[in-house]
Amino acid sequence: MAEDQKGLLKRIGSAAKSFFSKADKDAQEINQAEALAYDGGSSISTLLGSGRRMARSRMQIYQKWSFMEGDAVVSSALRLHVTSALGGHETTGDVIFIEKTPETEKNKQLSAIVDEISADLAPLLNKIAYTVAYNGAAFGDSFARIYAEKGVGVRDLYVDELVRPPIVQPYERGSQTVGFVVYAGKNAQERLTVAQMARLKMPRQLWVPQNSVIEKSFRIALLEDDVDLLPILPSSVGGSFLFQAEESYDNMLASLLGLVAQRWMDSIDEEMVGVNLESMTTDEQKRFLNSIVKMLSLSKERAANAVRAGQPIMERIRHIIPFTNEKQVVRMEPMRQSRSSNITIEDVMLHAKLLAGALGTDLSMLGFSELLAGGLGDGGFFRTSAQAAEKARVIRSALGDFVDWIIDVHTMHRYGMVFPAGKKPWRVNFYGSISALxxxxxxxxxxxxxxxxxxxxxxxxxxxxxxxxxxxxxxxxxxxxxxxxxxxxxxxxxxQPPPVGSVNIPVAGDESQPARTPAREDA
Incomplete structure (x- = not known):
């Protein structure tokens, strides 16, 4: 390094050092009274939420997201994000590829290692990619139990119901995952290390109000500079695509249930029947009423059997009611439910559109393609799907870190070493690019x-x-x-000189551009 460069760095370093020294002294002058005077002590209340976003327990949050995940519209949106992120090879269906870096191509030994890693892990990773990405989008976290053998590496990855996010609690030191506890009841809790479990952690873009923040606030050491001395605390819930869509989902579900209930009530055909029993004896009245009730009950049972068997009634039904003098049966007005206003399909569609927007896609991408017609033109589909592609990019980033984690465990067991960050001889790629992007x-x-x-x-x-x-x-x-x-x-x-054969006409008063004679063209 040249002497002048060393002098420049020395001056910059000296100035930076004095700046941090002064900032450290200024920070020591801040006291708690002044912080409270500016309402600086309300941070925990903010983290616990307010109004309709109140703090909930981990179980309540996951129960809500599990219920939403089972909805047709929500699950379609999540699958859209996952398929947009992963794609798939046209013939093999592979979505994850472990490839060599340009520097690795020059090293035969590292190239052979990357080829072995790809051959060993690519089939396992492609088998679980969709499940892991879907759970990550739905719950913010996704886990895979790693089964590895010394000298061989990772042999299998388990991602089914026993490691679903609601029953796995990751623990962190700072922002680094250090272990897991799998819950199967109060008396069944298993501890796993980072070598036994891999975690896909979606970025925490929105804070989910939860009660555990109080416990963490009392235990975390914000004044500790050494990350190795930070306490190990349970990770907070977050990163799910469903949190910001909870209110829209509740509104859509309420309007849909109201519409269905309204249709059910309107489908009930109920009326009152009056029977004139004048000039009948008590015994005749009983027998006549029983006959009327039995007739109506048989009609109801016949209709129910036709619906249950799926066979229409192909004959006309006639009932004979004998009477003398006056009519014995009088039909009254049908009983109708009076309502001030009706719930229409437009109410449901409004909340469905808001829900789709909160999930990061458009309702036209979830089976309502007729909504795509209009002013969007030929490129309308890509303009709409580009909104979903942004979340697909987030899934790819989290899934790439997840794959790197598993590869590190594999190299530790097979080769007895782990490549440091920034020096990994491989890179995780996905099939093609996101079409909309x-x-x-x-x-x-x-x-x-x-x-x-x-x-x-x-x-x-x-x-x-x-x-x-x-x-x-x-x-x-x-x-x-x-x-x-x-x-x-x-x-x-x-x-620059003009090309040969061009004409350059001088501008009056501009002597900086001498006139040039145009090239002569031979006859």
Missing amino acids: EAERQKTEQDAMASGATLIQVIRDLREMNASKDFIIQFLIKRIKLDEDEAKLYAQIVD
Whole structure:
């Protein structure tokens, strides 16, 4: 390093050191009274939520998300995010590929190791990829039990019901996962290490109010600088795509249940029947009433049997009621449920659209393709699916870390070593690119190319007009809205000699551009 560079770094380092020293002294002057005076002690209340977002226990949060996960609209949205993130090979269906880095290609030994890792783990990872990604999107965490053998590496990965997120509690030191506890009842709790369990942790984008934050606030040491001395605490719930959609889901479910209940009530055909028993003896009245009740009961049973058997009634049914003088049976008005307003399908669709938006996609992507018609045009599908693609990118990032975790466990058992971060000879890739993002990228590139071609045409026209460099610079800055540095760079084209055969007509008063004779064309 040159002497002047060393001097520069020394001056910068000295200034930075003095800055942190002064900041440390200033921080010591802050006292608790001043913090409370500015209402600085309400942070725990904020973490516990307020209003409709109150703190809940871990069990309550997961019960809510498990119920939402079983809904047709919600599960379709989650599957859409997962399939958008993972894709799949056209023939093999593989979605995860363990490939070599450019530096590894130059090292035969490392290349052989990466080939072995890919051959051993790729089939296992592709088998569990969809399940792990789906659970991560639904619950914010996803787990895989690792079965490994010394000298062999990872032999199997288990991701089924025994390691579902609601029954696995990860523990962290700071933000680093250090272990797990699997709950199967009060008297059945198993502890697992990071070598026995892999965790897919989705980014915590929204805070989920939960009661455990109080316990963590009393135990965590915020003043401790050494991460190794931080206490081991249970990880908080979060990262799920469903949290921000809870209210919209409740509203949609309420409106849907109201619509269905309204249809059921309207389907009930109930009326009152009056029987005139005048001039009948007591015995005749009983026998006549029993006959009427039996007749109506048989009609009801006959209709129920037809519905149950799925066979329509292909005959006309007639009932004979003998009477004298006056009519013995009088039909009254049907009993109808009076309501001030009806629930329509538009009420359900409104909340369904809000729910789809909260889940990060559009309702037209969840089986309602007729909603896509209109002003979106031919590219409407990609504009809509690009919203879902953003969450798919988050899934890919979390799944990549999950795969790296498993590979580290594999290399530890097979080769007796773990590659440090930043020096791993492999990289985790997914099949192809996310289609919607690829379409958006291509559209952006096409627009940029068209804009660049237009800019080239403008500069060419200005040069053919024999405009001066200052004129071109001002024109690009004022009219084309380019940065000054860009405009000066592009204006250097006037300093280059024109191509052979071009005509350059001098501008009056501009002596910096001498006239050039056009090339002679032979007859």
